[in-house]
Amino acid sequence: MENQTVTPSELKTEEFVVNIGPQHPATHGVLRVEVTLDGETVKDVLPHLGYIHRGIEKMTESLGYKQSIFLTSRMDYLSAHINNHLCALAIEKAAQIEVPARAKAIRIIMDELQRLTSHELWWGSCAMDIGAVTPFFLGFRDRERILELFEQNTGNRLTMSYIIPGGVMNDVRPDFVPKLKALLKSIKDYRKEYDQLITGNYIFQHRTQGIGVLSKEQAISLGCTGPTARASGLSCDIRKLYPYDGYEKLDFKEVIDYGCDNWARYVVRMEEMSQSIHIIEQLLDNLPTGDYRTKLKGVLKLPAGEYYQRVESARGELGVYIVSDGGAKPYRMKFRTPCYSNLGAVKPISVGMKIADLMANMATIDLVIPDMDR
Amino acid sequence: MKALYNYLKEVAFAFVSLANGLLLTLKYFVTPWKSIITENYPDNRDHPSVADEFAGEVILIHDENNEHKCTACTLCQMACPNNSIQIISKQVETEDGKKKKVLDQWVYHLEMCTFCKQCIDACPQDAIKMINSYELSCFDRSTLTKVLNRPGSKLKEKAKVTPKVQE
Ligand code: SF4
Ligand code: SF4
Numbered sequence: 001m002e003n004q005t006v007t008p009s010e011l012k013t014e015e016f017v018v019n020i021g022p023q024h025p026a027t028h029g030v031l032r033v034e035v036t037l038d039g040e041t042v043k044d045v046l047p048h049l050g051y052i053h054r055g056i057e058k059m060t061e062s063l064g065y066k067q068s069i070f071l072t073s074r075m076d077y078l079s080a081h082i083n084n085h086l087c088a089l090a091i092e093k094a095a096q097i098e099v100p101a102r103a104k105a106i107r108i109i110m111d112e113l114q115r116l117t118s119h120e121l122w123w124g125s126c127a128m129d130i131g132a133v134t135p136f137f138l139g140f141r142d143r144e145r146i147l148e149l150f151e152q153n154t155g156n157r158l159t160m161s162y163i164i165p166g167g168v169m170n171d172v173r174p175d176f177v178p179k180l181k182a183l184l185k186s187i188k189d190y191r192k193e194y195d196q197l198i199t200g201n202y203i204f205q206h207r208t209q210g211i212g213v214l215s216k217e218q219a220i221s222l223g224c225t226g227p228t229a230r231a232s233g234l235s236c237d238i239r240k241l242y243p244y245d246g247y248e249k250l251d252f253k254e255v256i257d258y259g260c261d262n263w264a265r266y267v268v269r270m271e272e273m274s275q276s277i278h279i280i281e282q283l284l285d286n287l288p289t290g291d292y293r294t295k296l297k298g299v300l301k302l303p304a305g306e307y308y309q310r311v312e313s314a315r316g317e318l319g320v321y322i323v324s325d326g327g328a329k330p331y332r333m334k335f336r337t338p339c340y341s342n343l344g345a346v347k348p349i350s351v352g353m354k355i356a357d358l359m360a361n362m363a364t365i366d367l368v369i370p371d372m373d374r
Numbered sequence: 375m376k377a378l379y380n381y382l383k384e385v386a387f388a389f390v391s392l393a394n395g396l397l398l399t400l401k402y403f404v405t406p407w408k409s410i411i412t413e414n415y416p417d418n419r420d421h422p423s424v425a426d427e428f429a430g431e432v433i434l435i436h437d438e439n440n441e442h443k444c445t446a447c448t449l450c451q452m453a454c455p456n457n458s459i460q461i462i463s464k465q466v467e468t469e470d471g472k473k474k475k476v477l478d479q480w481v482y483h484l485e486m487c488t489f490c491k492q493c494i495d496a497c498p499q500d501a502i503k504m505i506n507s508y509e510l511s512c513f514d515r516s517t518l519t520k521v522l523n524r525p526g527s528k529l530k531e532k533a534k535v536t537p538k539v540q541e
Contacts, residue, residue, distance in 0.1 A: 067455035070490040134399060144411050155429035161490040169491055197395045202388035
């Protein structure tokens with residue numbers, strides 16, 4: 001046999017395609033990511049969608065306006081209240097329905113609580129993707145207490161269908177305010193635990209700082225919104241830019257970070273949790289009394305025309321575009337969901353990184369798959 | 375020298391930060407009652423901590439005389455987004471010879487219900503409500519289709535005279 005000597009530079013490496021998902025714990029749902037790898041380095045990322053496509057936009061065309069609300073809770077199930085709020089706002093704008101002050105305040109409280117639950121869950125799962133298990137339990141524990149409050153006041157835990165055109169479905173319980181006050185106090189304590197456990201953690205910092213850099217230009221051209229874009233220095237908080245339901249009267253900060261990396265996205269979300277608590281606290285002390293909803297007709301009809309409404313969901317700008325032909329059913333209802341646009345950022349920030357960083361990148365962008373597929 | 379100092383400082387910081395996190399774990403290890411939110415589920419069945427408001431399933435309210443308030447107007451059926459409700463009515467003749475529509479079967483498909491409470495909202499008579507039942511699993515899907523009006527039940531007379539005005 002002939003003896004061959006091969007120098008390392010002559011060694012040929014081959015690119016290797018790995019499928020992550022659709023049933024992979026790190027993708028938080030049925031997202032399939034086709035990753036081209038060279039060794040451990042990511043060469044290409046190609047997300048495949050459609051595994052949880054339910055045709056929500058098409059289904060709304062056969063339902064009335066009031067009935068479509070319940071479908072929107074199933075898009076981004078981690079911010080169901082905000083999705084309901086979006087639909088309710090769009091319909092109110094089109095039909096020119098006045099909403100009582102109490103309903104507006106309850107809506108904002110629910111929205112911000114929902115943002116808290118969403119970010120708490122994200123905190124747990126993000127840390128788990130990076131390799132820590134304890135935060136997952138802590139995140140779920142804290143989310144559970146808020147969900148209990150939802151259960152007592154809205155009747156459901158995950159898909160509420162609570163915010164409806166004209167106000168909210170039912171009034172909150174009399175003990176809502178004291179309970180929420182106690183809850184907010186404990187959430188503040190939990191925030192300290194989060195910092196103790198993860199924010200100050202050396203390994204976590206090194207896994208996130210300088211990894212997954214999304215420049216402001218990229219964020220704009222990809223249409224990223226929400227904390228993902230705000231961590232790149234882009235001011236895009238709909239609550240500030242196009243306030244709805246009384247956000248303009250509240251004092252809160254738009255959290256912007258210029259770090260552009262995973263760490264910046266982490267910091268933005270953590271700070272947003274504090275801002276949410278701050279917003280709720282302002283409303284709690286003088287929750288308006290009076291009606292919690294305007295009674296509407298059984299069958300709601302919108303005047304013919306086109307309507308667009310946007311809100312700030314936990315993941316970014318959520319929009320709905322309604323085309324009405326004057327009938328009881330929408331002619332077309334198109335949702336602009338934040339996760340779909342944010343998904344585009346996965347490829348530019350991951351190419352050239354290691355495969356373990358891809359997981360961290362996907363975690364800090366906070367993808368919710370049913371929100372993309374609808 | 376400076377580089378070595380920085381390196382050692384970083385190593386020390388790393389250990390401190392890890393110990394800090396472990397301290398929290400240790401705290402919960404020695405005082406576990408501070409964070410217990412799970413429930414001893416089958417054991418606490420007789421005093422479950424489910425909120426009264428929890429939307430578990432739809433029921434038709436019957437009073438002690440086995441009377442309900444449903445006039446078979448089918449508004450709830452029309453409000454339901456996924457056809458979980460079928461109101462089957464029949465024509466009966468009253469004593470004075472008039473034809474009248476009464477409820478025959480109030481069919482509720484629990485397996486399709488999304489607990490959105492649109493039906494409760496739509497009912498002008500407040501004849502239905504949601505209760506907080508939670509052990510709904512079963513082996514056969516067909517057992518989830520229920521007839522909500524009890525056998526022999528009839529319409530409460532007074533409710534017909536004062537229907538809630540809908541704007
Ligand atoms: S709760 Fe909703 S889905 Fe269930 S029966 Fe009532 S209207 Fe239909
Ligand atoms: S339950 Fe209420 S809405 Fe439904 S048919 Fe009976 S009276 Fe009408």
